[in-house]
Amino acid sequence: MNKTKRDTQTMDYITKQGRWGRKMLLLYWVIIAVHFIVQLGSYLFLDYPATPYEFYVGTLIVPTLIMCGSNLLAELAHHKCNRFSFVIQFVASTVICWMIIRLNYDIRIITALCLLPIFSSVLFFNRRLIWLSFILQIVVFFLLLAIDGSFRAYLSPFDIVATPTFLMMSTFLALIIQDSGRDLLVDLYKTQHAQQELMISNAIISKMSMTDGLTKLYNHLSFQTFYEKALEYAKQGAIIHLAVVDIDNFKKINDTYGHQFGDKILEGISQIITEQITANDIPARYGGEEFAILMFEHTFEEAYQIVECIRREVEKMTFGEKMQSVSVTVSIGLKSYSEEMNKDTFFQGADDYLYQAKRTGKNKIVAELNHIA
Structure with missing residues (x-):
């Protein structure tokens, strides 16, 4: 004690x-x-x-x-x-x-x-x-x-x-x-x-089971739970946006500088995401170098501004030491929920926008109405 x-x-x-x-x-x-x-x-x-x-x-x-x-x-x-x-x-x-x-x-x-x-x-x-x-x-x-x-x-x-x-x-x-x-x-x-130690242990275990050990963001499994709950709210009239973020050329970076260097990039980008989103938003490491962000009660313009800030902050950041500094960029697909969507089409829409951003030059956002930044 x-x-x-x-x-x-x-x-x-x-x-x-x-x-x-x-x-x-x-x-x-x-x-x-x-x-x-x-x-x-x-x-x-x-x-x-x-x-x-x-x-x-x-x-x-x-x-x-x-x-x-x-x-x-x-x-x-x-x-x-x-x-x-x-x-x-x-x-x-x-x-x-x-x-x-x-x-x-x-x-x-x-x-x-x-x-x-x-x-x-x-x-x-x-x-x-x-x-x-x-x-x-x-x-x-x-x-x-x-x-x-x-x-x-x-x-x-x-x-x-x-x-x-x-x-x-x-x-x-x-x-x-x-x-x-x-x-x-x-x-x-x-x-x-x-009892207090047990509660603390359970809370730690629960948090560990819900978060990614490297980035401290929610993991894929816990994101799916939040995602399904978010769609229930959306069907009741809540405004929801989904952003899918992918690190450009990440495999090449890993192959060139090693996985430890790649881990530092993942940690740095996850910190930027955490700093730019609001307390009501849910960020997750969806898999590998891909992140997913659920945003609640924002207008489309506000959601777009959030992911644009993430893109710019990542672009400005350099990783590694002076003799081996590397600039990294991200591509982002942004989709807003509408009544005719289900959980598959909603996510697929954001994912399609992400790949459109990748195919058209990377380091950009593709969003609703074919809005390409």
Whole structure:
């Protein structure tokens, strides 16, 4: 895998992690908002054992401000300090979760909320984040035991032993889940990579089967497929022209200078054809030194101008080195499709024009209406 591809994949991975981090921060905002609404509803509609001051200041406003401040700090770190953003985010999640646990420890199941940071860290496929989350939960748990008498008094000796044990077991479970997920991702990546390589191989094979290896134009077989499809469009009213191009005196050139020299000529002329035609046109090496070009949606004058440009560019081009430079010309037959034609008469018409150009001096175009350039 080259460096550019690795860098791209790394950036994609970082971007995806950033999106998951942003979703977790949004989840914490939702938790804060839901806790605020539930606490306020409990006080207003249920028998809540607290004075208005104790509730609004000690239970509602101050804890909410602390949780919002923690999450806001995580938001700033997410946008400004990517290096420590995940650490600060999990510190903030720990503050939020334990603040809610501290306010509602009479609900015994609420302690399970401390698992949220641990299992959230699984999403980022980083073992250190899982251990960080575990350590944060343990530290805050024993800190509350040490400084908060009411919290300590509410817990039984079993709770004091069971909670850290439960956190440890959950941490090991999170690590197992993360390793399993990592293995699954690796397998998916390998499968995807294999599929991509297969698609690329199939595309290369498909292209090789359709194109001529020397000129990179379509080969005879693929031209026939395009030709039959083009005639279907022509019968529906599409405008189609066919040009048949043949290199003048090519056998003599091959016999004199060798086939390698002839191959260079074929490559050079195919490049000229590719440069002069439009994106909608289909060029092919029809066979030997002969090329065929299907041209779509051009007027006759435009098609003629295209093949004339090809003829002139070939005429101007010299092949070989200075001491052995050779000028080459082409003869061209150009035919436009009309309703009374079939696939044989259409091609035969262009081919007849080509041989007329050959017989009448070469290096010229013979086209419709006996138009000889």
